[in-house]
Amino acid sequence: MVEGNTVANTLKKILDELEEGDLNNPFLDAQLLMTYVLNVDKTYLFVHRDQILEQETVDKLMDLVKKRKKGYPLQYIIGKQEFMGLDFYVExxxxxxxxxxxxxxxxxxxxxxxxxxxxxxxxxxxxxxxxxxxxxxxxxxxxxxxxxxxxxxxxxxxxxxxxxxxxxxxxxxxxxxxxxxxxxxxxxxxxxxxxxxxxxxxxxxxxxxxxxxxxxxxxxxxxxxxxxxxxxxxxxxxxxxxxxxxxxxxxxxxxxxxxxxxxxxxxxxxxxxxxxxxxxxxxxxxxxxxxxxxxx
Missing domain, CATH: 3.40.50.150 (Vaccinia Virus protein VP39)
Incomplete structure (x- = not known):
């Protein structure tokens, strides 16, 4: 079994942290934060579940997770929001x-x-x-x-x-x-x-x-x-x-x-x-x- 900072383990760690906050959809937030930092799509997270992440990447992720857990808007973190099928930059x-x-x-x-x-x-x-x-x-x-x-x-x-x-x-x-x-x-x-x-x-x-x-x-x-x-x-x-x-x-x-x-x-x-x-x-x-x- 692959252990350590895998994509799957890190996603679970993020989800556990976000579920402690007052958020509507912590699982979706966890996915979007990971895809943002890794610059991949959501499918990648499941296809590459066992990929080992650099500690620096995990640290960056967890810093963003702390912001989101406090209620900081996810859209401000990732810099975009989908609307009417179009991507809009927001800050x-x-x-x-x-x-x-x-x-x-x-x-x-x-x-x-x-x-x-x-x-x-x-x-x-x-x-x-x-x-x-x-x-x-x-x-x-x-x-x-x-x-x-x-x-x-x-x-x-x-x-x-x-x-x-x-x-x-x-x-x-x-x-x-x-x-x-x-x-x-x-x-x-x-x-x-x-x-x-x-x-x-x-x-x-x-x-x-x-x-x-x-x-x-x-x-x-x-x-x-x-x-x-x-x-x-x-x-x-x-x-x-x-x-x-x-x-x-x-x-x-x-x-x-x-x-x-x-x-x-x-x-x-x-x-x-x-x-x-x-x-x-x-x-x-x-x-x-x-x-x-x-x-x-």
Missing amino acids: PGVLVPRPDTEILVESIIDRVKAMGHTGNKINIVDIGTGSGAIALSLAYYIKGAYIYAIDISDKALNIANKNCKDIGLEDRVVFLKGNLINPLEKFHLDDRINIIVSNPPYIKSNEIAQLQTEVSTYEPKLALDGGDDGLDYYREIIPIAKRYLINRGILAFEIGYDQGDSVSELMKSEGYVEIDIIKDLAGMDRVVIGKIQKEN
Whole structure:
């Protein structure tokens, strides 16, 4: 029997350590940490179970394991997160893209298909782009989409720009710095935007500390805090979005699990119609999407 620092033994050692922490999937985390440090895929870990690892490699692994055990986001350690089938670079200072946000992107893609889009230009605005996950996914999957991606954070815009270049979408995505939709003013786009999308901060201020450690401690509070009731940014975006959207243009948000009715009412009060609340796989409210009906 092969003993010592084999791939199999080291993987078990990592798993034992991570299982002591408050993590959702310690086995997957253990695998991803090993594949990251060894620069291999997951299959390699099983095919080469008896391979002996250098002590230096094991030490490096265990240092990263200690960080992860404390709740430090795995995505910040390995520098990436998969979203909509694409790899996005992430680092501290930018929100990690979540699988639930794919529901928002898929909802917009479905609406565009239902419109019978044939590849003609569609102007889309992404407010609070972060790593660029929403904007770049829409540009990638909707041919003819031209995206204005806005964020107030220089770090977020730098990371989003990197992701844009890595995916090869520089010709159809422009990044703008500023608060909410304000940077669009200089482009004279009133009544010319087909879709506005946002995953704004929507956590109630007093609930941030109750989130998982990896979110509450390590992810940027600016991207989480939605004010006392979590609705501050919806109240700001919904009225001003009307200025830029074409008649029957789409406004789509990611929302908190208990915000579907509240955001829908805010949209209705500003003249939006055909409003749908879309639930995630857990049956919780996740997306609100509707169209603006402008008077003739």
